[in-house]
Amino acid sequence: MTNYKMTIAYDGTRYHGFQKQPQLLTVQGVIETALLKMTKQHPVEIIASGRTDAGVHAKGQVISFNYPGNIPAQNMLKALNSLMPLDILFVAGEQVAADFNARFDTISKIYEYRVALGRYTDPFLRLYTGHYPYKIDLGRIQTALKDIVGKHDFTSFAASGGVIKNKVREVYRAEVDVAEFPREITFRFHGNGFLYNMVRIMVATLLDIGNGRRDVHDFLRLYEVKDRQQARLTAPASGLYLKQVFYE
Amino acid sequence: MTNYKMTIAYDGTRYHGFQKQPQLLTVQGVIETALLKMTKQHPVEIIASGRTDAGVHAKGQVISFNYPGNIPAQNMLKALNSLMPLDILFVAGEQVAADFNARFDTISKIYEYRVALGRYTDPFLRLYTGHYPYKIDLGRIQTALKDIVGKHDFTSFAASGGVIKNKVREVYRAEVDVAEFPREITFRFHGNGFLYNMVRIMVATLLDIGNGRRDVHDFLRLYEVKDRQQARLTAPASGLYLKQVFYE
Numbered sequence: 001m002t003n004y005k006m007t008i009a010y011d012g013t014r015y016h017g018f019q020k021q022p023q024l025l026t027v028q029g030v031i032e033t034a035l036l037k038m039t040k041q042h043p044v045e046i047i048a049s050g051r052t053d054a055g056v057h058a059k060g061q062v063i064s065f066n067y068p069g070n071i072p073a074q075n076m077l078k079a080l081n082s083l084m085p086l087d088i089l090f091v092a093g094e095q096v097a098a099d100f101n102a103r104f105d106t107i108s109k110i111y112e113y114r115v116a117l118g119r120y121t122d123p124f125l126r127l128y129t130g131h132y133p134y135k136i137d138l139g140r141i142q143t144a145l146k147d148i149v150g151k152h153d154f155t156s157f158a159a160s161g162g163v164i165k166n167k168v169r170e171v172y173r174a175e176v177d178v179a180e181f182p183r184e185i186t187f188r189f190h191g192n193g194f195l196y197n198m199v200r201i202m203v204a205t206l207l208d209i210g211n212g213r214r215d216v217h218d219f220l221r222l223y224e225v226k227d228r229q230q231a232r233l234t235a236p237a238s239g240l241y242l243k244q245v246f247y248e
Numbered sequence: 249m250t251n252y253k254m255t256i257a258y259d260g261t262r263y264h265g266f267q268k269q270p271q272l273l274t275v276q277g278v279i280e281t282a283l284l285k286m287t288k289q290h291p292v293e294i295i296a297s298g299r300t301d302a303g304v305h306a307k308g309q310v311i312s313f314n315y316p317g318n319i320p321a322q323n324m325l326k327a328l329n330s331l332m333p334l335d336i337l338f339v340a341g342e343q344v345a346a347d348f349n350a351r352f353d354t355i356s357k358i359y360e361y362r363v364a365l366g367r368y369t370d371p372f373l374r375l376y377t378g379h380y381p382y383k384i385d386l387g388r389i390q391t392a393l394k395d396i397v398g399k400h401d402f403t404s405f406a407a408s409g410g411v412i413k414n415k416v417r418e419v420y421r422a423e424v425d426v427a428e429f430p431r432e433i434t435f436r437f438h439g440n441g442f443l444y445n446m447v448r449i450m451v452a453t454l455l456d457i458g459n460g461r462r463d464v465h466d467f468l469r470l471y472e473v474k475d476r477q478q479a480r481l482t483a484p485a486s487g488l489y490l491k492q493v494f495y496e
Contacts, residue, residue: 009370009371009372010371011371011372011374057372081368086369086371086374087371087374088371089368089369089370089371120329120337121334121337122257122337123257123258123259123334123335123336123337124257124259124305124376126259126334126335128372
């Protein structure tokens with residue numbers, strides 16, 4: 001057995017998320033089917049740094065898996081790419097120690113969220129951005145982003161129904177890239193972990209702050225009230241990208 | 249009756265081309281269905297500057313149509329956008345003289361063709377570019393582009409089966425934008441008219457020249473031989489954009 005760590009990119013549009021589900025098209029399902037072909041029917045289970053939801057994209061998702069055989073990493077990459085549909089790409093790969101686990105060894109992640117601005121949805125961006133048709137004040141958003149950096153209880157920003165009790169996470173960086181403004185802005189969050197839907201709920205809240213519908217320091221209040229109902233909106237999956245995953 | 253001239257953008261991925269066809273999803277079909285709703289069942293036929301093929305995109309297609317009523321152009325634009333799917337957008341509109349015809353009054357057009365380079369198809373560009381995985385020499389392509397400018401018989405670059413006898417067209421500008429090189433290049437052609445598949449066949453030929461598979465001045469030979477078989481390849485629809493249409 002050889003343990004592989006591989007970085008993949010995918011356009012999440014067609015997929016019912018990363019995680020395997022019976023009868024549904026998922027990223028994990030497609031990759032495990034390809035591995036099954038390569039091993040001639042010996043099932044290989046892949047482990048990802050974390051799940052991504054239906055419609056969410058990845059530019060740097062990391063997976064690991066034990067393969068029955070010792071194929072050089074570059075050949076493994078080529079073989080898998082030759083079996084992938086055009087919306088999943090193996091970007092990099094290496095052989096790693098037997099105890100490496102793409103999920104449990106993660107130390108931090110970067111997510112990006114692209115927001116298309118303007119009255120109408122751009123036909124060419126509809127699958128790759130969220131759309132916000134209202135006015136935003138970038139200064140208010142930049143002020144609010146400072147309230148996100150640090151260690152906070154993100155209970156108000158976690159989709160209900162999760163099994164994880166501890167909702168404290170540390171965000172190292174929270175910034176907005178305005179290179180494409182006024183057509184588009186991109187949020188970027190680097191943190192030690194993200195709760196289910198946390199980035200999409202934070203983005204919807206930031207846009208409300210930018211529009212003046214919420215107090216500029218509403219994040220501080222939301223950390224205190226610990227109430228998902230008060231954050232209210234979730235930005236659409238189409239704008240979210242798992243950008244990078246860090247390991248020791 | 250009021251005559252309208254409107255500029256539209258569309259992501260051609262889902263469509264069987266611009267032109268209406270029974271039982272198939274087309275851009276014309278979707279727009280005429282919306283107009284039928286607005287007129288309460290009075291059919292309105294739209295005229296486009298030209299057809300685009302299945303999978304071909306438009307950023308500046310122009311259409312005209314006679315509408316039974318006099319709605320301000322901005323209201324017409326809003327009404328139509330409210331009835332469009334997210335992959336078709338009305339960008340601009342105006343009322344025009346009764347004799348304006350979006351097809352016959354066209355004096356020139358600009359087409360763009362985006363080519364993604366690199367070994368693998370980028371999952372996020374697969375629907376919006378053609379992909380060329382081989383090496384290209386930009387100098388050779390730039391030399392070949394000079395052979396396209398001017399008045400030439402493009403018989404070798406026209407899909408067979410067309411009814412148009414005169415295959416002479418004038419190209420005013422033929423250039424390559426390398427801002428995204430080495431990941432991507434974009435071709436841009438401005439001409440008084442383009443034959444069926446002409447841009448896609450020219451792009452495939454230019455890439456062959458860039459790769460060294462053809463003589464750098466092969467366009468000059470192809471103008472002479474007037475033989476579609478010798479140009480051989482057609483670049484995929486996904487990279488082609490009708491960018492702009494000019495009128496008097």
